[in-house]
Amino acid sequence: MKNKVSILQISISxxxxxxxxxxxxxxxxxxxxxxxxxxxxxxxxxxxDLHMQIFLICTAIGVVVFGLMFWAMFFHRKSNxxxxxxxxxxxxxxIAWTVIPFIILIVMAIPATKTLIAMEDASEPDLxxxxxxxxxxxxxxxxxxxIDFYSILATPTEQINNQWAKGKNYLLEVDRPLVIPTGKxxxxxxxxDDVIHSWWVPDFAVKKDANPxxxxxxxxxxxxxxxxxxxxxxxxxxxxxxxxxxxxxKEPAEFELWLSQDVSRxxxxxxxxxxxxxxxxxxxELMAEGERAYMAKCAACHQPNGMGLPGVFPGLAGSAIAVxxxxxxxEVVINGVGGTAMQAFGKQMTKKEMAAVITYERNAxxxxxxxxxxxxxxxxxxxxx
Numbered sequence: 107m108k109n110k111v112s113i114l115q116i117s118i119s120x121x122x123x124x125x126x127x128x129x130x131x132x133x134x135x136x137x138x139x140x141x142x143x144x145x146x147x148x149x150x151x152x153x154x155d156l157h158m159q160i161f162l163i164c165t166a167i168g169v170v171v172f173g174l175m176f177w178a179m180f181f182h183r184k185s186n187x188x189x190x191x192x193x194x195x196x197x198x199x200x201i202a203w204t205v206i207p208f209i210i211l212i213v214m215a216i217p218a219t220k221t222l223i224a225m226e227d228a229s230e231p232d233l234x235x236x237x238x239x240x241x242x243x244x245x246x247x248x249x250x251x252x253i254d255f256y257s258i259l260a261t262p263t264e265q266i267n268n269q270w271a272k273g274k275n276y277l278l279e280v281d282r283p284l285v286i287p288t289g290k291x292x293x294x295x296x297x298x299d300d301v302i303h304s305w306w307v308p309d310f311a312v313k314k315d316a317n318p319x320x321x322x323x324x325x326x327x328x329x330x331x332x333x334x335x336x337x338x339x340x341x342x343x344x345x346x347x348x349x350x351x352x353x354x355x356k357e358p359a360e361f362e363l364w365l366s367q368d369v370s371r372x373x374x375x376x377x378x379x380x381x382x383x384x385x386x387x388x389x390x391e392l393m394a395e396g397e398r399a400y401m402a403k404c405a406a407c408h409q410p411n412g413m414g415l416p417g418v419f420p421g422l423a424g425s426a427i428a429v430x431x432x433x434x435x436x437e438v439v440i441n442g443v444g445g446t447a448m449q450a451f452g453k454q455m456t457k458k459e460m461a462a463v464i465t466y467e468r469n470a471x472x473x474x475x476x477x478x479x480x481x482x483x484x485x486x487x488x489x490x491x
Contacts, residue, residue: 142154142157142308143308143309145308145309145310145311146309146310146328146329146330146332146334147309147310147311147326147327147328147329148327148329149221149224149225149310149311149326149327150308150309150310150311152221152224152311153221153225153311154311156217156218156221159214159217160214160218163210163213163214167210225311225324226323227325228293228294228323228324228325230291231291231292231293231325232287232290232291232292233248233250233286233287233290233291233292233293234248234249234250234292234293234294234295235247235248235249235284235286235292235293235294235295236249236254236295236297237294237295237296237297237305237316238297238298238299238316239296239297239298239299239300239303239304239305239316239338239342239349240256240298240299240300240449241299241300241301241342241343241345241447241449242259242338242342242343242345242346242348242349242406243256243257243258243259243349243454244256244257244284244305244349244351245257245299246284249295251365252369253365253368253372255282256282256453256454257280257281257282257283257284257351257352258280258281258282258402258403259277259279259280259281259348259349259350260279260280260281261273261275261276261277261278261279261348263401263405263410266348275335277347277348277350278335278337278350278352279350279352280350280351280352283333283352283353283354284351284352284353284354285353285354285356285361285364286326286328286353286354286355286356286361287355287356287357287358287361288328288329288330288331288355288356288357288358288361289327289328289329289358290327290358291325291326291327292325292326292327292328293323293324293325294312294314294323294324294325294326295321295322295323296314296315296316296317296321296322296323296324297316297317297318297319297320297321297322298316298317298318299318299449300318301318301342301343302315302316302317302318302340302342303315303316303338303340303342303349304316304338304339304340305324305336305338305339305351306336306337306338306339306351307326307334307335307336307351307353308336309334309336310326310328310334310336310353311326312324312325312326313339315340316340328355330355331355331356331357331360332354332355333352333353333354333355334352334353334354334355335350335351335352335353336350336351336352336353337349337350337351338350338351343447344418345406348406375456378458379456379457379458379481379485382457382458382480382481382482383481383482383485386478386480387458387461387462387478387480387481389465389469389478391462392461392462392465392466392478392479393462393465393466393469393470394462395458395459395462395466396462396463396464396465396466396467396470397466397470398462399455399459399462399463399466400463400466400467400470403451403454403455403459403463404463404467407419407447407448408420408421408422409421411423411471412428412467412470412471413471419447422467422471422473423470423471423472423473424471424472424473428467428468428473428475429468429473429475432464432468432477432479433487435464435467435468436460436464436479436483436484436487437487437491439451439452439455439460439463439464440452440460440484440487440488440491452488457481457484457485457488458481460479460484461479461480461481461483461484462479464479465477465478465479
């Protein structure tokens with residue numbers, strides 16, 4: 107008897123302690139690693155409050171149902187002389203267990219519907235950004251400005267291979283983050299080049315699938331400047347875990363400055379390209395730049411040793427592409443190969459990087475063709491094809 111009472115007391119105390127701890131946490135500013143984040147937008151706060159409201163309702167239902175069940179089992183047990191009642195088709199009971207859940211669902215549905223409608227209202231944005239998922243990177247295009255770029259994982263391969271200590275933002279850092287203004291409604295148009303991806307930033311309460319051939323909408327309005335990180339939340343292939351999202355929210359004045367700096371950067375890149383068109387890089391320069399570009403953008407599939415992954419990704423060491431017709435090699439790098447995982451790098455790499463990486467692939471791992479590809483060769487190919 108004492109054991110039964112103690113078990114019942116422990117069960118009730120555990121349930122009540124969880125209820126009180128979550129109720130306190132809802133009012134506390136302390137971080138809750140086991141709960142969802144409140145975020146930095148009004149929508150994310152609404153989602154968090156809705157989550158806690160539904161959780162507390164479900165907890166209250168659980169306490170009432172299990173409390174009545176434990177009370178009935180303890181105070182109406184057979185050892186106390188009680189006998190089971192024999193009844194069926196009680197109209198009152200049927201009405202009660204139909205009406206009460208219906209009322210509870212209505213109470214839960216009203217705030218949930220309001221929040222969902224607000225989350226889906228991407229109308230009248232101040233800024234629109236096309237977000238395109240690719241294996242395994244994000245491409246951002248500012249629809250109201252002449253700006254577009256790829257955002258690629260920046261975590262060193264040495265950290266991934268456990269050769270270096272893991273950094274603070276391991277696998278959550280990119281070479282070019284998305285930049286948005288604070289206090290402005292930013293609309294995201296989500297799509298994909300290949301398979302289904304999902305753009306997810308917990309602090310914004312934004313998680314939207316990027317489907318090939320379709321465009322989904324989401325939006326955010328960030329009030330607090332800062333750096334916000336997320337990930338692809340849809341299993342999209344072998345490097346799914348290496349597809350982070352990094353967003354920097356800047357004050358409007360700083361955002362406008364960033365826009366002007368990006369214009370200057372792109373102008374400088376065009377001038378550098380024109381300079382490279384008029385000169386030839388040395389073999390050593392091409393090989394050094396080519397190795398860097400290869401390790402950053404090609405080694406994940408073809409492997410650092412050029413041997414690829416048999417049955418999945420072809421090797422380049424001694425391959426017909428890397429030692430064969432040089433124009434075909436340029437074609438593959440620029441336009442990719444349809445129906446395969448080989449992407450088109452014509453918009454992902456600069457002409458200098460493409461010239462260097464092709465030179466590297468044709469002269470590394472024993473290929474030793476002696477071929478050099480210059481920026482002007484890439485430019486000429488792109489102009490004629």
